Amino acid sequence: MRLLLFAILLAGVTSCKQRAADYQQVLHNPVLYSKVTGLLTDVITYDIFTPPVASRIYSYAHLAAFEAMVHGDSSYTSLKGQLKGFNYVLPPDSGKVVDYPYAALMAFMEVGKTLTFSKDQTDKIVDSLKMLAETHGMPAAVKKNSEEYGINVAKAVLAWSKKDNYAQTRSAAKYTVPSDEGKWIPTPPGYFQAVEPHWRTIRTIAMDSSNQFAPPTPCKFGKDSTCPFYKMAKQVQDTGVLLTEEQKAIASFWDCNGFKLNVVGHTMYATKAMTPGGHWMGITGIICESKKADFAKTVYTYTTVSFAVMDAFIACWDAKYTFNLIRPETVINKYMDANWKPFLQTPPFPEYTSGHSIISTAASTVLEHIYGAQTPFRDSTERPWGFPDRNFQSPRQAADEAGISRFYGGIHYRPSIIVARDQGEKVGNYVLSKLSMRKEQLASK
Structure with missing residues (x-):
């Protein structure tokens, strides 16, 4: 369009x-x-x-x-x-x-x-x-x-x-789904194979390695109703059952599912949407325009944000395929309620940590460094998909909402979002400190 x-x-x-x-x-x-x-x-x-x-x-x-x-x-x-x-x-x-x-x-x-x-x-x-x-x-x-x-x-x-190493990941050995209990397995409705299992081998932009900002080990899997893991999954289930209209709106706005499989009776069809990174490219343009950035500063902003997002994805995918943590949908359907469904469609890769949370925080860290923490904006990126604009007082507020949207959507445990937020901040700050893209930065080193 x-x-x-x-x-x-x-x-x-x-x-x-x-x-x-x-x-x-x-x-x-x-x-x-x-x-x-x-x-x-x-x-x-x-x-x-x-x-x-x-x-x-x-x-x-x-x-x-x-x-x-x-x-x-x-x-x-x-x-x-x-x-x-x-x-x-x-x-x-x-x-x-x-x-x-x-x-x-x-x-x-x-x-x-x-x-x-x-x-x-x-x-x-x-x-x-x-x-x-x-x-x-x-x-x-x-x-x-x-x-x-x-x-x-x-x-x-x-x-x-x-x-x-991108070309090598295209022909790398097929991912083998772990058989251990508590590990990720494909989820409905498509039961797609794991997405980009070798992405952690991609050369980073600024980070020294894919696991430079490795998260702590996630909560140990357990299916007893008294254990912390079960309670963590139960929190996802209970929240999903009682979602408010505002929580549904937040989850839908930030879904950014590039290939959603829709099931209507015996018919299946896919719909497309931009990726989470594409959403933050849109936000970057909105902020650059609202701040009246000139051409050079706009290019600089996009470049730095895109670097932070790429490194954040590499860091996140390193964690995902290190821990291979089971998704809430699988846990809830197997041990709590076979008929429960998440509000959003579960993406085809391990749960820990949250991709939305880490890349959104990394992007917002860069944007706030360049334009200030108090940078209000109106996010209109989802208009092509029929969602109303949302107003934010700062990029960090938007990033936090993007993160929690995955909990509302029923596809992430809450701790995974919190841990990823910390990862994203570290990635964003590291990109800013490692690379000298402005003459004033170079002079200060």
Whole structure:
């Protein structure tokens, strides 16, 4: 839908009488960068990438944009030499005039196009951007130089991406479901196999290792009604039975289930939604616009948030497949009530820790560092899926709500959410402290 709206907007622009070289006003608009990020989210959603894989796409696409942008803004510094093995990006050829925001958009989309499947859709986005540059009077030589530079930066980032072990995880040995009692097993209605069981082997962005911020061992499994684990599961059951309308609204708003299997009688059909990382990309754009961040700061913000989200997913998946903890639905159906169902559909991977909680807290930690703890915003990211906007006084409040939504949804124990929140804060702070992306940070080290 957003691709269609973007095309309509472009048609309106190109049908008007061309104004004299106002391409900088159009292409340097930070809202355009957010819109293009939203269009990539649409492609990621359509292609049904898993949440961890989606976070990888965002990270590399925003990294490419950031690296193309830094040479045009002295306030920021390249990540060359700061990221593990990232030493490829070269400055543009001297003597060639480059429009760096436009180059950043080209770099972003080149990576996004390469790492997704729907080339017809990504080609439309790229063609629309090129049309904007041409229609609004960008000199042909500047346009050519900028596109070439953006592509070259993207190629450097893509070459680096190929060394992160992603390809090896595609052909890794199939995950074997543990037979021990208390361990995760596939859940209804799809009984899908475990998602991304080897994700902890992906190269991290800033973290030293996937288990740098390992959580404590979860509560020991037990099926006696007096043991702590049973009581923890019973809390999920009781809450699910007595959900308020507000709790249901919170759970639904943050569901972000990229592939929900709907069952109606004997018929099954799937519906798509953006990933949790995509939701936080949307929030990032909303906050950047409300804070009137310029193009460079907007790119910087997206890049840092995407780094925190990617590392948070790696840390979370390390914990999930280290402990392989059983989901509440399985426990409740087997030992408490065979007919109980969670409000949300249980995702196909182990329970501990909460992915929503860790990535949301990591993202909110970065956003509050850049814009301040008191950053109110209206979250409109779920409008395409029919959910009303929600208002938050801060990114952390939104992150906390995202975390608790999984408890309301019946798919997480409450302690898993609390522990993941602590993990996410550590990941976010580590990304901020480890990487120097602004000149003032570099000077202070």
